[in-house]
Amino acid sequence: MTYLKPLFRHPKLPKNKIGYTLKEYEGTISTLCAGCGHDSISATIVQACFELSIEPHLVAKISGIGCSSKTPAYFLGNSHGFNSVHGRMPSVATGANLANKDMVYFGVSGDGDTASIGMGQFVHVIRRNLNMVYIVMNNGCYGLTKGQDSATADVGSASKSGHINPFQPVDLASLAVELGATFVAQSFSGDKQQLVPLIKAAIQHKGLAFINVMSPCVTFNNNPGSTKSYDYVREHMHATGTLDFVPEREAINASYAAGTDTAVTLHDGTTMRLHKLAPEWDPEDRLSAVNALQQARAKNEILTGLLYINTVFGDLHDILNTTDRAFNTLAEKALCPGEEQLQTINAGFR
């Protein structure tokens, strides 16, 4: 049985600027289901950090609860990690960031961890513009509890048990733009070509960078009898011969030219329209981002790529006007200026 990844690597593995190979950025072997989209996202984060030559010990990964929140164990094994309480990743990240602002913060969350139990924290961490990468691995279901519909499941989509979801979905990207997030992107776990640069840009961005990544759940909604299973799609592909019935194979790794539409089928069989932003798109115009998102939703499309970016608005430290040095490097002398200073300050209030 192989629950351990062999330690040998390709002897000619490329090295980055600081002399590390991909191996230094890997985590332990994943225990998620084979073919889970989350594993692709983990690999993408590894690739992005490798390409940016980030020192692994200067990264902190913070997560909540769920399949997605397990993934920090599977990437950046040499970095700091905190697997926190369900939906409470943003508060832990806020505390860590306030103590040491000189690190790269990855907040990893899922659709349940963010759009349900963690909605309150999600909203406020955006409002505060904490300098972090906030990744939602969005599969539209609760994979750890056998695939019930989550708050991001589209209305009308069928679950593994055959239940049709009657509720409106929470559109996390629209919400993030609405709340004033300074970096909003959407992507797909099967499209590393798009996701690697997005994550790199998100790391580089100062302020909260939100990426909503569609990440198919390979295990649920793949049952016989479901019109969204692999088998059903395969069996009916030729029988119907309809063009709008897109096989999932084509969908899962979409590569497309800018400004074109493409159909993507999730692992549960749901067909989604993917639209890539046109080159003339102005990502710094919040109104056009909101417009595009609403138009895409009306057409049952999922807009991917960078949706909105604001490089002007400062992050939490700028807003609070904190010291230049990270708090955790300040010794007692700097933090406790002494009796005399206290008297002066107190005198100022009299």
Place this chain on the structure above:
Amino acid sequence: MKPTDTRDPEYYHKVVDCQYACPAHTPVPEYIRKIAAEKYTEAYMINWESNVFPGILGRTCDRPCEPACRRGRVEEEPVAICRLKRVAADNKGDVQSLMPQAPFPSNGKKIALIGGGPASLSVARDLAPLGYEIHLFDEQIAGGGMMRSQIPAFRLPEEVLNEEVGYILNLGIHTQFMTYVESLKEVLEKDYDAVFVGTGAPRGRDLPKLPGRKEGDEHIHIGIEWLAGVAFEHIDKIGKKVIVLGGGNTAMDCCRTSRRLGGESVKVVVRSPFKDMKASPWEKEDAMHEDIEIFDNHVPLSFEVENGKLIGMKFQRVKAVYDDSGKRKLIPTGEPDVFIEADEVLIAIGQENSFPWIERDLGLKFNEWDMPEVDKVTFQSTHPKVFFGGDAAFGPENVITAVAHGHQAAVSMHLFCQGKDISQRPAPYTKLFSTKMGIHEWSYDSPVTIDQRYLVPQAEKSITLLDRRKEVELGFDLPTGYKEAQRCLNCDVQTEFTADRCIECDACMDICPTSCITFTANEEDEDQLRQNLLVPATDKSQDILVSETLKTGRVMVKDEDVCLHCGLCAERCPTSAWDMQQFFYSVTKAENI
């Protein structure tokens, strides 16, 4: 590129580097797994089928498999394949009962084997069970050829040799030892249906023109003749100071034997640089361990004789210069000539073929180098009844090559005796079957250990140097043998890819520890495609596996070079597009026709 045809038996065969490199194509990973499973008898029989002399080769093989071993490309050292073979041989149970049992019903055909070495014995092993009446002629007192006369007993104990030669002779072979065949014509005049010549390369090279050669003759010996003299107990001592000329394995055997017969100061002197010496690295190490000095870059100038007695040799110092094509030239350094004292000199600078007993008017053509013209595939000479193999066919090689020749010659002779076309060679026998047992379970040990190569223990020098029969290598004990066996990467368990099951989730690409798998756009040009992989596939001796076109229009390309065969791609595949399938390849032998 076009999709790779993995149904071509040679594709997966090539992935099993060790088996591919072995002249006899022994299924190495298969028997190594048997050793790990403590099934030594089965491991022995897998070897016996392929290479006929597991116990002998487990001690003396030239190991072409080991430089080819994939392990050597992902870490420092290859698996100790050769010495694992010895583990099987040392610990086997009853194997005799698993071998063909003589007497065999006669097929009415008669065959003569000239020479009793590994090539002839392999022919005998393959053809005797088919009912041939086999007559084997050899000038020595017993079978084994150069394995008996040239390989010293401290490397190959006589009991091991006798046992494995015996398994073959017990198949009802008519042996005529102490019989030097003086005329092929006479042999052909008898009623043999076919004749096999496996007479080796019996003539050791000399330095007849070197000054002092004649005068010092009493104390100058030809290496292989001297080794044979020791083996057959005509020689039991040597002078205190010995020079051995030559840098091959025979030179190593000569110097180490000298140390055991009274040589105190034994020096090997060789023309080439140390690194270019023909001897296997481990042979050189063992020689140096026995306090033998190796002088490289010394070209012999003369034998120095004083008062009619050899006192030493003079050498010129040279250095190796390589031209652009890599060709070597030895240029004198201009330093003064070197005199090395010696009581006796052994010349081990190579050996040659010699066929004084073959008449040149039999219709058996010889080429410009006075070698018989022998077909490289069928081993038939220009005389249809006469086949060659071993060193006699194409010049000095090694035991395992002789065995491989023997198998092929046996196939030809069997076809010939049945009146069939010998150029219609039977295809190899192959099997490919899934090793999947469960979600994370395979029928082989898929985890990859990081253990480094284990050293084979040796007996104390103080003991081995006193007795030329005392075997130096002790062989792995069972726990170490197990650990060494676990270093094998199971390269015969193939990563079989089925394109129409793939959903392109990238899971295999993400998990592959050695970055072998890439999903990419196809290219017309192989070189370009090789460049486009995650890690460019620069080793062209290793194939790349290209899939059928996938739904997104891309292809899966797998570089076979450093694949660990760990099975993770298959474990992480949600649709079983990847499967780990065991590949078995066996060269077809006469019995399968």
